[in-house]
Amino acid sequence: MTSTKTHIFITGATGYIGGTLLKRLLQHENASSFEISTLVRAADKAEKLKALGVQVITGSYSDEDLLEKGAQKADIVFQNVDIGDVGATKVILRGLKKRFNETGRPPVVIHTSGTAAVCDSANGMYESKVVYSDMETDRIQSPDLILPHRLVNAVLLDADKEGYIRSQIIYPSTIWGLATGPLVDAGIQNPHSIQIPPFIRVSIDRGKALKIGEGRNIWPNAHIEDMADLYMLVFNKVLSNPEAPHGRDALYFAAADEHKLIDVYSTIAKSLYELGKVNSPELTQLADDEVIKYYGNPMFVTSVNGGNSRCRADRSFALGWKPTRGTKDMLDSIKPECEVIVSQLQRNLGKPVTARPR
Template sequence: MAAKTPILILGATGYIGGSVLARLLQHPQAQDFDITALVRNKDKAQKLEAFGVRAVVGSYKDDHTLVEKLAEDAHVVFQIVDADDLPAMQALLQGLQNRHERTGDVPVLIHTSGSAIVIEGQDKGELVRERVWDDTDDAALAGISPAALHRNVDAAVFAADVAGYARTYQISPGTMYGAPAGALAAAGVQHTHSIQVPLLIRAALARGRAGMVGRGLPRWGNVHVDDAADLFVLLFDAVTARGADNVGHGTHGYYFAGNDEAAWRDIARAIGDALRALGRTRDAAPTPFSDAELAQYFFSYEIGQLWGTNSRFRASRAKALGWEPKHTTADLLASIRPEVEAIIRESKVAKRRSWLSRWWRM
């Protein structure tokens, strides 16, 4: 009986990671996988165990010794939890190097970066940059500034491939949207919200009107969570079927995930339309965020400015691999009202739980 392939998923309960795990559990070769997931709480660990996943409780951010050991025990690692934690990535890579030196195996790392890596300055919502990056343009990607978002972690991943102790691949999604479906979401294991659009929605609900940075002119590539998860598994299948050296890897293994692009003002207007339809605002037209609002709703003024930048790209390498995303910007805009409704419902539940907790302590 052949040994099962040991697979480690970091971010298995997350928005993307849960969707990838759900596909692996339904994979035609699922019986040949030995899947381990690192999770932060015992409740979700127990739920994952019910799906046949070995769940280890710990933190990618803080438990570096554990991350190193788990990586050493895996032939394939899906890193889908944090694109910017260099110390954690270094621990993961050390584990892969340990495995290679101990067994001779060349493990596979599929790392999640982000299309923010091609942001070219603080556009403050006022311009559309003409440049559209292509993931097959290796020379252009190699010239990205070391100071770019995610770049320090990406560079460490590239270096591991050059060193030869791992074969590395990087998937960089743009703006993600959509409600994950499937058993993990239904069981409450998986996060069901992305980041960029939900933060805009929460800011709009708090201020009583949709908002945008400046005039909202810049554009970002976007991808539905289901299409993104399909790309992760497609890449995994290609590496498994062809062999890791026969699929673009390292600096030739950068895969953008996006099928369309949208202007921030169009997303903001769709949020405004949803708020007006739900009786949360009188005017659907978005207005510019003030500096104070950017600091209040987006963690800091500097982070808030990211919603006023351009991240334009083509997923040529991904599509050459056989990726066929189904969703477009029309689906992104159509997803916004259900997302608004879900966030409102969750806010009501959270307030009710907070009230009950305070009442119980009286």
């Protein structure tokens, strides 16, 4: 970047992943050379972010003009909101195309996708032997894959091919662990993942520990801070070298280890039983009406929580990614997170429980 300041626009800055990335940017050794902006709806959080030195655009992600203008001012965009929303991605790209036309330099998009992009529809009933490498672009973008992640990624890759952006697409897996840091302490950032914690909340709400199918399906996992390490490796790469690999040569899985879902369900059941929040450590399958109640869209169950998503992070490791925590650490983290969630639910009695992202 040739300007004095590197202009960074980050979406989802109050969320689990986006807030952790914002924390890392604020702590970055070159933070004094960054001008960071974000779009925030809540006025109280906007004021707290301003106090941390973040420029705030007040509004929601349905305000297309605001989203486009935020992107138009950016050298680098961290996109962390609704990874299946093609429309919002196109709005961001409109702003970035204007940026390119103004400067002649293609801005960078570091996009949060997800390894659900390569999920099957096992519904928890079987273990797949199919494993995807992040070096295999054609397989990752196969038209046979059914979730909207692939469609959003295709739009970004097309824009990269046209030459007006340089895309970096990161695929988080099961990201776990309580987020920590100044944004959590200030009440700005959601500290919980949208993956394992909903299993905990739904089990508490129904008084019975859940399982989806037989829990035989396999997913990869990574701790929230290990995942953030990968994002910062990618960020530092493009910051130091605008000509760094991009597009089809810049797809990265954040997959440190892998687990069977039955081990997650069983650990939750044992933890909640010990805490007196379910009536038995035995697992029970969600009934059809419960799937609708808690998840809304049954595809969330069959093709995400119930699917296999087996990945190798070959490109991420080649970049220098060195995650330090694995499946055992993840399972060990479940009971402490159960305790936190139980306390939260006790403070929020009367509010409906849902497994869908809020």
